[in-house]
Amino acid sequence: xxxxxxxxxxxxxxxxxxxxxxxxxxxxxxxxxxxxxxxxxxxxxxxxxxxxxxxxxxxxxxxxxxxxxxxxxxxxxxxxxxxxxxxxxxxxxxxxxxxxxxxxxxxxxxxxxxxxxxxxxxxxxxxxxxxxxxxxxxxxxxxxxxxxxxxxxxxxxxxxxxxxxxxxxxxxxxxxxxxxxxxxxxxxxxxxxxxxxxxxxxxxxxxxxxxxxxxxxxxxxxxxxxxxxxxxxxxxxxxxxxxxxxxxxxxxxxxxxxxxxxxxxxxxxxxxxxxxxxxxxxxxxxxxxxxxxxxxxxxxxxxxx
Amino acid sequence: xxxxxxxxxxxxxxxxxxxxxxxxxxxxxxxxxxxxxxxxxxxxxxxxxxxxxxxxxxxxxxxxxxxxxxxxxxxxxxxxxxxxxxxxxxxxxxxxxxxxxxxxxxxxxxxxxxxxxxxxxxxxxxxxxxxxxxxxxxxxxxxxxxxxxxxxxxxxxxxxxxxxxxxxxxxxxxxxxxxxxxxxxxxxxxxxxxxxxxxxxxxxxxxxxxxxxxxxxxxxxxxxxxxxxxxxxxxxxxxxxxxxxxxxxxxxxxxxxxxxxxxxxxxxxxxxxxxxxxxxxxxxxxxxxxxxxxxxxxxxxxxxxxxxxxxxxxxxxxxxxxxxxxxxxxxxxxxxxxxxxxxxxxxxxxxxxxxxxxxxxxxxxxxxxxxxxxxxxxxxxxxxxxxxxxxxxxxxxxxxxxxxxxxxxxxxxxxxxxx
Numbered sequence: 001x002x003x004x005x006x007x008x009x010x011x012x013x014x015x016x017x018x019x020x021x022x023x024x025x026x027x028x029x030x031x032x033x034x035x036x037x038x039x040x041x042x043x044x045x046x047x048x049x050x051x052x053x054x055x056x057x058x059x060x061x062x063x064x065x066x067x068x069x070x071x072x073x074x075x076x077x078x079x080x081x082x083x084x085x086x087x088x089x090x091x092x093x094x095x096x097x098x099x100x101x102x103x104x105x106x107x108x109x110x111x112x113x114x115x116x117x118x119x120x121x122x123x124x125x126x127x128x129x130x131x132x133x134x135x136x137x138x139x140x141x142x143x144x145x146x147x148x149x150x151x152x153x154x155x156x157x158x159x160x161x162x163x164x165x166x167x168x169x170x171x172x173x174x175x176x177x178x179x180x181x182x183x184x185x186x187x188x189x190x191x192x193x194x195x196x197x198x199x200x201x202x203x204x205x206x207x208x209x210x211x212x213x214x215x216x217x218x219x220x221x222x223x224x225x226x227x228x229x230x231x232x233x234x235x236x237x238x239x240x241x242x243x244x245x246x247x248x249x250x251x252x253x254x255x256x257x258x259x260x261x262x263x264x265x266x267x268x269x270x271x272x273x274x275x276x277x278x279x280x281x282x283x284x285x286x287x288x289x290x291x292x293x294x295x296x297x298x299x300x301x302x303x304x305x
Numbered sequence: 306x307x308x309x310x311x312x313x314x315x316x317x318x319x320x321x322x323x324x325x326x327x328x329x330x331x332x333x334x335x336x337x338x339x340x341x342x343x344x345x346x347x348x349x350x351x352x353x354x355x356x357x358x359x360x361x362x363x364x365x366x367x368x369x370x371x372x373x374x375x376x377x378x379x380x381x382x383x384x385x386x387x388x389x390x391x392x393x394x395x396x397x398x399x400x401x402x403x404x405x406x407x408x409x410x411x412x413x414x415x416x417x418x419x420x421x422x423x424x425x426x427x428x429x430x431x432x433x434x435x436x437x438x439x440x441x442x443x444x445x446x447x448x449x450x451x452x453x454x455x456x457x458x459x460x461x462x463x464x465x466x467x468x469x470x471x472x473x474x475x476x477x478x479x480x481x482x483x484x485x486x487x488x489x490x491x492x493x494x495x496x497x498x499x500x501x502x503x504x505x506x507x508x509x510x511x512x513x514x515x516x517x518x519x520x521x522x523x524x525x526x527x528x529x530x531x532x533x534x535x536x537x538x539x540x541x542x543x544x545x546x547x548x549x550x551x552x553x554x555x556x557x558x559x560x561x562x563x564x565x566x567x568x569x570x571x572x573x574x575x576x577x578x579x580x581x582x583x584x585x586x587x588x589x590x591x592x593x594x595x596x597x598x599x600x601x602x603x604x605x606x607x608x609x610x611x612x613x614x615x616x617x618x619x620x621x622x623x624x625x626x627x628x629x630x631x632x633x634x635x636x637x638x639x640x641x642x643x644x645x646x647x648x649x650x651x652x653x654x655x656x657x658x659x660x661x662x663x664x665x666x667x668x669x670x671x672x673x674x675x676x677x678x679x680x681x682x683x684x685x686x687x688x689x690x691x692x693x694x695x696x697x698x699x700x701x702x703x704x705x706x707x708x709x710x711x712x713x714x715x716x717x718x719x720x721x722x723x724x
Contacts, residue, residue, distance in 0.1 A: 056402075057402035141544075142542075160543075160544070165543060252694075264374075268373070270687055270724075271381075
């Protein structure tokens with residue numbers, strides 16, 4: 001009797017388990033199918049196409065192996081645009097992270113009207129990149145630009161100064177526009193993490209005699225580090241995909257040309273489609289590898305906690 | 306009674322025949338096509354065409370720089386971006402090699418081809434890939450009042466006179482930067498350099514596509530050095546390193562902030578003469594022949610045409626639009642929208658009627674218009690142009706010498722030719 005009951009229970013469990021599995025499969029099927037159709041298939045197709053010569057001006061699409069990848073090594077313009085891109089990534093990720101955390105910490109102190117401050121802060125991120133770039137183009141304008149106007153009023157010799165005629169100032173000027181657009185996202189992510197820290201941790205630290213700086217370094221920073229990693233990953237990917245602001249402000253100028261503009265020129269101007277595909281894949285891999293550094297760091301800290 | 310019966314029969318016959326007659330007059334009535342052109346275009350184009358042919362037109366306009374990516378993405382995917390599209394002279398080599406456009410050589414009659422001389426720029430072998438609709442060649446646009454204020458009575462015919470006049474205008478204090486010259490990494494910077502190369506008496510390549518701009522005594526080299534010198538002398542705004550030709554036209558020349566557009570577009574004369582559109586310069590702008598080193602003017606054509614993608618499902622209706630848009634009557638009418646006719650007959654008629662702004666100069670300059678590339682636009686033109694404007698931008702910013710710039714253009718061209 002006991003054995004029969006046990007078998008019955010086991011059968012019911014099995015049936016329930018199968019039912020759960022089927023339900024699980026049904027629930028994940030839409031996202032798996034969507035990802036397969038819109039991400040994995042195009043990705044594999046792009047990899048395959050990047051191993052061929054796809055140029056509408058030449059007949060056929062012969063297999064060329066890794067020629068599109070090896071050609072990158074002798075492309076001087078590409079080399080320069082990679083250097084520009086790495087500079088953008090370094091400046092943007094550093095500035096967005098440091099100033100984003102500081103801004104989030106400041107907003108976290110505000111008790112009244114925080115939502116209005118957040119709404120205002122998020123505005124540049126909500127605007128399209130092209131709109132932000134056009135606004136900043138007016139700010140940087142040599143004649144009637146706001147920036148030159150302010151500096152001139154302060155007695156500095158910046159009347160008719162052209163910010164994009166010098167590589168260093170051009171890169172910084174273009175980076176500022178990108179940081180202006182992307183930093184609000186870092187603020188929102190970090191602020192959400194800060195608000196999830198229990199108050200009693202700060203109360204205990206205060207009782208132990210910890211000051212504000214100590215509490216920030218010993219409690220806030222460690223507890224928001226996963227959020228910082230997410231924000232940095234997002235910032236890194238966005239900086240590698242940097243296009244709009246550089247295109248609107250300085251066009252195809254070699255001084256400020258990021259790798260995505262190089263891809264655009266190769267693909268749509270020169271019609272070297274498979275070379276453009278190979279370049280896109282390399283950008284994807286490099287940005288993922290750089291992002292992986294932050295992600296692995298968070299993963300480790302999460303597992304060890 | 307008999308009269309009534311006869312009248313009724315006649316009326317019935319008329320009612321039956323009328324739609325058939327209408328169909329004969331408008332055989333494609335009821336069809337719909339899409340047309341993609343650069344902005345701005347006349348507001349009544351679609352309605353006028355539909356009224357005449359019964360074909361409905363969905364006219365889409367984009368800025369000139371945005372059209373090419375839209376065309377290329379659709380064409381590479383095997384679909385038609387529109388039934389009729391813009392077809393720039395500089396795309397001819399690439400688009401012919403890609404075999405994306407319908408051959409119109411048999412659809413366009415010999416008289417039209419003869420009347421529209423620029424058709425040859427869009428002809429590869431025996432194939433006519435586009436019918437030119439806007440006659441864009443280069444003249445020099447000047448603000449006559451600025452010249453008069455500086456005490457200049459005779460317009461320049463040589464480059465030395467041009468520089469002397471610009472210095473006189475600057476010295477008078479009328480404007481800070483008398484010469485409008487794009488130096489940004491955009492097509493406008495390239496086309497200005499091509500014109501100056503012609504003005505210095507040279508060409509870009511020989512018949513074997515060997516660069517003719519590498520030595521300091523070559524025209525191309527002198528043209529680049531000339532541009533650098535204009536900038537150094539304070540005759541060109543340093544901010545031009547970030548400005549397209551259209552921006553210099555709209556924000557400087559149209560506002561009276563600069564006096565000379567070296568590479569002027571004749572089509573803009575209408576805009577500059579209209580007090581509503583250009584209150585600061587209306588009545589003061591004129592076209593003059595392009596000054597050269599020798600004093601004998603030179604220019605080249607940058608025509609834009611209409612083409613029909615092979616993937617278009619409405620090629621017959623599209624062809625009707627191309628024919629209508631490039632007809633003499635419409636070209637004369639379309640001049641009011643700033644589009645200079647490509648038909649010699651239309652140009653002559655407008656000039657005789659006194660409607661062509663600076664008509665004598667335009668008609669005279671049109672006699673000196675050459676193709677930029679005698680062998681036809683090469684497939685690698687975009688890479689060449691990109692190398693040119695990037696080099697000009699580098700020289701203007703002081704990051705490259707003229708010598709390095711010329712070598713970088715030649716290297717990039719060589720690389721593009723071998724790809």
